[in-house]
Amino acid sequence: MTATHSLPAKGQSVIRLSGVSKNFGAVSALTDIELDVKAGEVVALVGDNGAGKSTLVKVLAGVHQPSSGTIEFCGQQVSLDTPAKALDMGIATVFQDLALCENLDVVANLFLGHEMSPWALDEVAMEVRAWTLLRELAARIPSVREPIASLSGGQRQTVAIARSLLLNPKLIMLDEPTAALGVAQTAEVLNLIERVRDRGLGVIIISHNMEDVRAVADRIVVLRLGKNNGIFTPESSNQDLISAITGATDNSVSRRADRKAGEAQDHHGGAA
Amino acid sequence: MSQNSSQPMLDRSDERVRHDDSLAAMAKGFIDRVRSGDLGMLPVAVGLVVISFVFSALNPIFLAPNNLVNLLFDCATVGVISLGIVCVLVLGEIDLSVGSMSGLASAMVGVLWVNQGWPIAGAILAALVVGAGVGLLYATLYNRLGMPSFVATLAGLLALLGLQLYILGPTGSINLPYASALVRFGQILIMPDWLSYTLALVPGLVMIGRGLRTRTQRLAANLSAQPMRALILKAAVLTVALEAAVFYLNLGRGIPWMFALFVGLAIILNYALTRTKWGRSMFAVGGNKEAARRSGINVRRIYMSAFMLCSTLAALGGILSASRLASSSQQAGTGDVNLNAIAAAVIGGTSLFGGRGSAYSALLGIIVIQAISNGLTLLNLSSSLRYMITGGVLAIAVIVDSLARRSRVSHGRA
Numbered sequence: 001m002t003a004t005h006s007l008p009a010k011g012q013s014v015i016r017l018s019g020v021s022k023n024f025g026a027v028s029a030l031t032d033i034e035l036d037v038k039a040g041e042v043v044a045l046v047g048d049n050g051a052g053k054s055t056l057v058k059v060l061a062g063v064h065q066p067s068s069g070t071i072e073f074c075g076q077q078v079s080l081d082t083p084a085k086a087l088d089m090g091i092a093t094v095f096q097d098l099a100l101c102e103n104l105d106v107v108a109n110l111f112l113g114h115e116m117s118p119w120a121l122d123e124v125a126m127e128v129r130a131w132t133l134l135r136e137l138a139a140r141i142p143s144v145r146e147p148i149a150s151l152s153g154g155q156r157q158t159v160a161i162a163r164s165l166l167l168n169p170k171l172i173m174l175d176e177p178t179a180a181l182g183v184a185q186t187a188e189v190l191n192l193i194e195r196v197r198d199r200g201l202g203v204i205i206i207s208h209n210m211e212d213v214r215a216v217a218d219r220i221v222v223l224r225l226g227k228n229n230g231i232f233t234p235e236s237s238n239q240d241l242i243s244a245i246t247g248a249t250d251n252s253v254s255r256r257a258d259r260k261a262g263e264a265q266d267h268h269g270g271a272a
Numbered sequence: 273m274s275q276n277s278s279q280p281m282l283d284r285s286d287e288r289v290r291h292d293d294s295l296a297a298m299a300k301g302f303i304d305r306v307r308s309g310d311l312g313m314l315p316v317a318v319g320l321v322v323i324s325f326v327f328s329a330l331n332p333i334f335l336a337p338n339n340l341v342n343l344l345f346d347c348a349t350v351g352v353i354s355l356g357i358v359c360v361l362v363l364g365e366i367d368l369s370v371g372s373m374s375g376l377a378s379a380m381v382g383v384l385w386v387n388q389g390w391p392i393a394g395a396i397l398a399a400l401v402v403g404a405g406v407g408l409l410y411a412t413l414y415n416r417l418g419m420p421s422f423v424a425t426l427a428g429l430l431a432l433l434g435l436q437l438y439i440l441g442p443t444g445s446i447n448l449p450y451a452s453a454l455v456r457f458g459q460i461l462i463m464p465d466w467l468s469y470t471l472a473l474v475p476g477l478v479m480i481g482r483g484l485r486t487r488t489q490r491l492a493a494n495l496s497a498q499p500m501r502a503l504i505l506k507a508a509v510l511t512v513a514l515e516a517a518v519f520y521l522n523l524g525r526g527i528p529w530m531f532a533l534f535v536g537l538a539i540i541l542n543y544a545l546t547r548t549k550w551g552r553s554m555f556a557v558g559g560n561k562e563a564a565r566r567s568g569i570n571v572r573r574i575y576m577s578a579f580m581l582c583s584t585l586a587a588l589g590g591i592l593s594a595s596r597l598a599s600s601s602q603q604a605g606t607g608d609v610n611l612n613a614i615a616a617a618v619i620g621g622t623s624l625f626g627g628r629g630s631a632y633s634a635l636l637g638i639i640v641i642q643a644i645s646n647g648l649t650l651l652n653l654s655s656s657l658r659y660m661i662t663g664g665v666l667a668i669a670v671i672v673d674s675l676a677r678r679s680r681v682s683h684g685r686a
Binding site for chain 1: 282283286486489490493494495547548549550552553555556558559560562563564565566567568569570627628680681683684
């Protein structure tokens, strides 16, 4: 892989989106999205189901092309036509559906599309690199020569994350990286995100788990119905965040909280 | 091996995995794999043993050296077509027009060479180029218009057959000159004995050579390696089997050059599928097209390469069958050629569902198919019965494939 740009200095923009929209026929999945991710920063994308998070990730990964708007990568305006182009530029993605080939083994999946010595595959070197990478992630993969089909959900997730790091990207996007993981592995992934950030990469993480988001994110960008709906810091109150996500101060989460509080009080009152 | 005690090998640090190092453990591993639906070459081995017993009991000539030499001549023509079928099957696609394509190529060689007076090389090249062009057309229909390969090639089956009949004209059949190199290649050219014995040594030597190199590299990189005993045993068994086969065939006429060409192509395709980036991409696209696309693989180009390779190899198979029959006729490529080519790949272990297969499946599968066809011919059965039996064998092969796949899925080895 030839790096077209060197890693930008800390605090400078890795990727900047302005006015990005994406329509699927009559449905506008994204409308005028503004997003700025700096080097050495973790940005969390949160929002309800259907808020457009995954669509946004796919636009940045070159899977979908935006209907309008501009994308600047490392200060230069770019068009991400294909996944290959995004990968070559240094945008790595861990998709929610992981995008692994179940019939191939772990090594083949890690190096898919970027095999060492294309005319006489260097299996030994690839296997060594695979073990080193998995060890860095403290991953518990029993064997890298078994097909992906034989791995558990969490192990597959680890393989997908390891693959995104293989090409030394400048921006890494993780779509629900901890959804399938156990307690220890979730902590490992969060550690990993921090390590990646400290190396000066930009990180975008999508998660429904507010605890994970608060633990690692420097900024929290809320999407609602395909539009920007506020930027928060991890210190913002839960109520503010949830009202931004659901779009109302009076929402099902707050109503439930009120009801629970009410019940607790009644209970209290009854006992007194 | 002193490092073993202090620091575990990279791939041996997980205690949950059983490692089959001793020969007994390897045998156990093999049985486990078969049970879980990873049949490999087992159906072929079983098939060949059954076929040999049945047909040699019915007619002892079946196992005579010269009959087997004829069998190898016949294998080469459809076998080359089957190599191309392996490529499209690995992607989970199909080409139903390979029979017609081979017929068209055989007609082109006859018309251009005998009737039009082209040099033979020019006629062969033209047929191969047309084959590549047809593959390109299928790939374009698939990539740009989203036409399922099943339908596109079914249309091609008819269209190419029509073209074959058209260029052959009213006479319908062209005889190729018997003294020509092409016909001699398809009927009498046999490898000298010494060369066949020497070539039969090569696979074993390559196996040991490559095995030793990989072993040294793996041990140097602190990875486990195959034990020497197993490597030498495998190579020895392979060499003894090949030399015995060559010895037996040399009791008759010997190894046909045409079969050697087929084996050579199978070896090249096997290398391309297993040891190059292209091959890895083929299996990735066959396993999960979207995942392959997101990994940066140019999926369209992979489809294009497979369809073009398949049609070109089909054209080559047609040229070989013209040289085998010393004629280009309206019958070339019709009948069971299509299904035999597909059945050979499936019997050899290439899955119809994509993502699994090997070039050697065409090599071994076609031997099974041609052995059945040859045995039935020796029994003087009518072609009506032969078609029914071959159809039954194809059905059994596909059933075995489906059941094995179901078992693989439930054992996590899809």
